[in-house]
Amino acid sequence: MKKDIHRYEDIINMPRPVTKKHPQMARQARAIQFAPFAALTGHKERIVEAERLTTQKKELDASQQEIINRKLQQLLRNIDDCPEVTITYFIADLIKTGGKYITITGQVKKVDSCEKRIVLLNGTIVKISDICQIEILSSSNEYNG
Structure with missing residues (x-):
């Protein structure tokens, strides 16, 4: 050693x-x-x-759901005019629980009742179950209500 x-x-x-x-x-x-x-x-x-913060998806009450359903029916009746809408909807986060709300404005190409979604002209697809608010912006009186 x-x-x-x-x-x-x-x-x-x-x-x-x-x-x-x-x-x-x-x-x-x-x-x-x-x-x-x-x-x-x-x-x-x-x-x-x-x-990074996420938001929990809000559950709509019956009256809020009824308003959305009425507006969807109006869109279906006037789909040939490609009505312009503003939709606020929920997008689930891919990593964490919860997600975020996004507001988008565009013209409706199609309301797909089978797939339960709205397709906009710009290609955006919104699941009807994720919608929390929808406004029809077209100037025709038939769309307001």
């Missing part, structure tokens, strides 16, 4: 060898090599995700 302690005594206090072929790197340059290292990969992303 004592022999191992004295094994490197002859070189331990010698200066670091310097060559012209491989010049010594500056301390700042050496430090930059280790800057991208992240001990907790994904930690920041998880914190951001935990801070």
Whole structure:
């Protein structure tokens, strides 16, 4: 054991060898090599995700549901005119429980009763069960009510 302690005594206090072929790197340059290292990969992303808020889907009462149903019937009667609507609907979050409400304005291309959805001209598809409010914006008196 004592022999191992004295094994490197002859070189331990010698200066670091310097060559012209491989010049010594500056301390700042050496430090930059280790800057991208992240001990907790994904930690920041998880914190951001935990801070992101979601909203619970509201359950509509019977009168609110009746108003939406009446407006859907109006849309069905006037679908050939591609009425313009503003719809507020719920989109479920893919990661967390809950989701968010989105309001979109566009022209209705089709009300699909079988699939229970509204298709807008811009390609947006809204499930009828996710609608919490719908306003018909077309100027015709037939749409208001």
